[in-house]
């Protein structure tokens with residue numbers, strides 16, 4: 001029997017060693033015993049990080065929805081698969097059983113087929129957190145179409161860029177969405193995006209908020225009548241293990257987002273196995289991850305991982321602050337949630353509210369608390385541990401990335417002793433390395449370096465859609481034969497990892513991964529702007545907030561700075577979305593540059609973060625005098 005469920009620390013070490021000594025043998029056993037394959041693999045793993053090329057379970061055939069739905073029907077048909085909690089607490093929650101999910105996914109899959117979607121086609125999904133989002137994801141997987149979910153908080157320009165990058169022919173959206181007391185005109189955003197997406201010929205529209213919207217004849221269709229007419233039978237498309245399952249965009253160091261491509265077989269095995277262990281999932285549990293399916297967390301740990309284990313997974317449409325800041329705890333009590341997985345930014349926002357909003361509710365069902373998306377600071381960790389877990393529910397601080405597909409460094413609850421701010425130990429099968437800047441591996445404990453992974457794992461992204469060279473350059477070029485994560489980390493005296501933050505041009509704001517380059521591109525669109533540089537600075541709720549240094553064009557006329565700030569943020573909102581707005585904008589006459597013309601962001605970061613005691617040597621700069629000027633005018 002394989003070690004599908006790790007139960008104590010000794011077992012963790014034993015299984016970890018086994019998974020590292022013989023990764024192929026280890027993953028073969030897990031894959032063989034816990035999943036449904038139409039055909040077994042010819043080869044467990046082939047890889048070459050110099051190309052880079054990684055193939056898991058080559059030659060195997062499967063459909064991931066058979067694993068997530070069909071195989072549960074005999075034993076769990078009447079069990080709740082998706083528990084939908086709507087935005088408005090007085091609207092009823094919806095329990096979708098595995099039987100119902102089967103029917104709804106099949107119907108949706110038939111609608112896609114009837115609209116001409118074929119295996120390998122890309123379908124863009126731009127929906128709020130309603131059941132149709134999970135169902136449309138699964139419907140794509142059922143017929144072998146590649147889904148590309150775009151978070152419904154992205155702007156029309158960001159949506160259009162993503163639709164065009166992967167050449168989607170169809171968009172699935174809704175008339176609008178609820179967000180606390182507000183509604184958002186999603187269909188209007190789609191219409192605007194599609195003005196520059198000539199290849200989209202079909203838009204399916206879910207009715208959610210019942211507003212009057214514009215429907216383009218021939219292109220736009222209400223979903224419900226199509227579903228009503230569709231059959232509940234849909235044979236799953238047989239996919240190869242290495243066929244792409246989905247594309248998910250993440251920001252990078254240039255304006256163009258990176259469409260990370262995830263495979264079918266390896267992704268399924270790793271998402272399911274990590275879910276089982278990292279949340280110590282048991283049959284009667286009610287698991288809730290508060291992320292949006294528009295992010296990788298939602299893909300792996302709301303949809304695929306839980307459903308592959310036959311779990312009940314909560315989907316929450318609302319926000320933590322509506323109707324008040326007690327909403328999360330009200331939902332935990334209402335559905336007797338056993339595992340609760342959220343982001344440090346949410347924890348910090350909730351910790352600012354009075355404890356009476358927590359104490360009102362019975363949280364005794366909780367067994368495991370999770371954190372993801374950014375480093376969790378000590379204060380937030382303790383607040384979460386003391387007030388939500390009542391010191392009885394271990395916190396799993398899970399480090400991973402869109403690119404990794406699944407959780408990589410994490411405690412296993414009730415197994416790994418936790419330590420505040422530490423993601424602790426590598427998960428089974430994961431071989432981390434810390435590297436110094438010269439490319440040497442830092443061996444032993446009590447070292448601090450750049451976090452890399454030495455060996456392939458099943459759910460790693462296989463490429464960037466349409467740009468394999470960029471995949472290689474971004475992740476496999478910094479260090480030979482290593483996957484480079486972009487994060488810094490330290491390993492303490494017992495071998496626990498602590499993630500110290502990004503070492504590249506990505507800034508994590510409220511758990512959202514933002515590249516500085518696309519934001520700078522947006523700022524520079526303003527006709528009055530000559531040049532700009534964006535850095536992060538510490539923020540007590542968001543983790544990091546954005547600070548913009550902006551050089552204005554010299555036109556001779558004076559401009560109102562407050563108006564300019566508003567206009568710049570308006571452009572950012574249009575190009576990327578409100579999450580990328582700048583908290584502070586300092587107008588400056590120059591930016592510190594190296595002699596080769598590169599902006600010295602390190603200095604700008606220190607000034608923005610009010611940490612100017614140790615700026616380092618600035619005398620080698622092209623223009624050292626601007627540093628003092630910037631410091632004198634810091635906001």
Ligand code: WT7
Nearest residue numbers: 297372373374375397398399400401402499513
């Ligand atoms: C980046 C990846 C993984 C799903 C959500 C984010 C940061 C993520 C942690 C953590 C410290 C973390 C890293 C990483 N990050 N989890 N537990 N502790 N930092 O996915 O948008 O691809 O962002 O988020 O910097 O590289 P993503």
